[in-house]
Amino acid sequence: MFEKNAHTAVPIHPLMARRWSGRAYDPDRPVAREDLLAMLEAARWAPSCYGDQPWRFIVWDRIADEPAWWRAFSCLAEGNRSWAGAAPVLLLATADTLFSHNGKPNRWAAYDTGAASMSLVLQATALGIMAHQMGGFDAARLREEFSIPEQVEPMAMITLGYQLSLQEMDEAQRERETAPRQRRPLGENFFEGEWGRPVRIR
Amino acid sequence: MFEKNAHTAVPIHPLMARRWSGRAYDPDRPVAREDLLAMLEAARWAPSCYGDQPWRFIVWDRIADEPAWWRAFSCLAEGNRSWAGAAPVLLLATADTLFSHNGKPNRWAAYDTGAASMSLVLQATALGIMAHQMGGFDAARLREEFSIPEQVEPMAMITLGYQLSLQEMDEAQRERETAPRQRRPLGENFFEGEWGRPVRIR
Numbered sequence: 001m002f003e004k005n006a007h008t009a010v011p012i013h014p015l016m017a018r019r020w021s022g023r024a025y026d027p028d029r030p031v032a033r034e035d036l037l038a039m040l041e042a043a044r045w046a047p048s049c050y051g052d053q054p055w056r057f058i059v060w061d062r063i064a065d066e067p068a069w070w071r072a073f074s075c076l077a078e079g080n081r082s083w084a085g086a087a088p089v090l091l092l093a094t095a096d097t098l099f100s101h102n103g104k105p106n107r108w109a110a111y112d113t114g115a116a117s118m119s120l121v122l123q124a125t126a127l128g129i130m131a132h133q134m135g136g137f138d139a140a141r142l143r144e145e146f147s148i149p150e151q152v153e154p155m156a157m158i159t160l161g162y163q164l165s166l167q168e169m170d171e172a173q174r175e176r177e178t179a180p181r182q183r184r185p186l187g188e189n190f191f192e193g194e195w196g197r198p199v200r201i202r
Numbered sequence: 203m204f205e206k207n208a209h210t211a212v213p214i215h216p217l218m219a220r221r222w223s224g225r226a227y228d229p230d231r232p233v234a235r236e237d238l239l240a241m242l243e244a245a246r247w248a249p250s251c252y253g254d255q256p257w258r259f260i261v262w263d264r265i266a267d268e269p270a271w272w273r274a275f276s277c278l279a280e281g282n283r284s285w286a287g288a289a290p291v292l293l294l295a296t297a298d299t300l301f302s303h304n305g306k307p308n309r310w311a312a313y314d315t316g317a318a319s320m321s322l323v324l325q326a327t328a329l330g331i332m333a334h335q336m337g338g339f340d341a342a343r344l345r346e347e348f349s350i351p352e353q354v355e356p357m358a359m360i361t362l363g364y365q366l367s368l369q370e371m372d373e374a375q376r377e378r379e380t381a382p383r384q385r386r387p388l389g390e391n392f393f394e395g396e397w398g399r400p401v402r403i404r
Contacts, residue, residue, distance in 0.1 A: 006247040008240075008243040011240065012240050012243050012325055013244065016244045034212050037403065038214050041211060041212060041388065044385050047221075055391060057393065058396070068395040108337055108358070111297070114312065115319060118249075119324075122215070123215055135309075146396055148397050156313065189255055189259065192263070192266075195260060195349045200266070
């Protein structure tokens with residue numbers, strides 16, 4: 001991936017500074033099994049409430065099982081299908097909403113699953129692999145297609161693969177991929193002492 | 203922090219391998235403002251659905267404002283108060299459950315907030331700072347004490363600070379801190395092609 005570092009007031013670790021969600025995948029470059037496993041291992045070791053590990057991921061590797069990959073791909077929203085088809089690997093991140101130790105609702109199921117996915121995409125970054133999380137998909141269809149239990153909530157589909165070089169992108173891809181990354185000013189989301197009081201910078 | 207690396211089938215990036223949630227904080231070593239800002243910046247640049255950035259964090263730095271720190275600390279569950287009192291910084295991670303662009307429910311609010319918190323704790327790891335996320339706290343009391351809006355859900359309190367050396371810990375601390383880290387086998391949470399079919403290792 002080309003670099004498009006986050007603009008931060010103070011330096012942050014390159015893994016977090018360099019991670020971003022591109023869309024221009026190289027359709028001809030598969031993800032090695034060892035690299036895929038490294039990403040899953042990174043997710044596996046995320047922290048969770050009561051150590052419940054409420055995340056469940058399903059992997060579809062186009063090289064290993066193309067029909068299954070297509071079934072997953074077809075559950076994506078149209079906007080995502082326009083670019084995600086070039087990604088050799090699709091993932092679904094789901095959250096088991098009931099604690100395994102007592103069957104009661106786990107209000108951290110989605111929160112902990114988001115942490116696991118973040119760990120996964122940072123491992124992707126470390127490997128030079130581009131990950132893009134998507135909320136646009138037909139959850140009901142995924143549930144039916146892959147027999148996902150009722151207590152389990154599909155949260156995000158994730159594309160994995162390698163980015164095209166800037167030279168290989170068409171004009172529209174290049175424009176979209178090089179658009180600047182933006183975030184709200186720090187003080188809008190990070191408070192100090194009281195709700196709404198911007199964190200002190202010095 | 204002393205090292206207690208995750209046992210993984212394939213190597214993962216040291217940031218994720220080394221992160222773990224200890225409890226034995228050094229009460230005498232504050233967190234530098236620059237390091238705190240780096241952790242917040244890491245959270246700030248996490249990905250989110252529609253780029254909504256639904257996370258809101260509140261920081262309580264004992265050195266900067268001890269009364270506010272105490273008000274936050276007193277909202278922790280008793281089990282957490284038994285050790286978290288030595289941490290110089292407390293954070294609350296909250297999720298705005300309504301999209302900012304249209305005011306509709308954001309079903310990724312907790313998921314995205316979990317990602318931001320993961321990014322924050324990994325930046326802590328990079329700085330040698332120990333972060334520990336907690337689900338045990340009185341959310342209603344926090345809400346009242348700090349005027350947290352109704353649409354915002356308190357998700358986790360997080361301690362930040364430096365770990366005591368093994369020599370400085372008492373026997374109970376040492377035993378707890380050195381207990382092995384454990385996770386379910388990969389195939390229990392990571393499937394391939396279909397729900398429940400363990401991911402292929404080779």
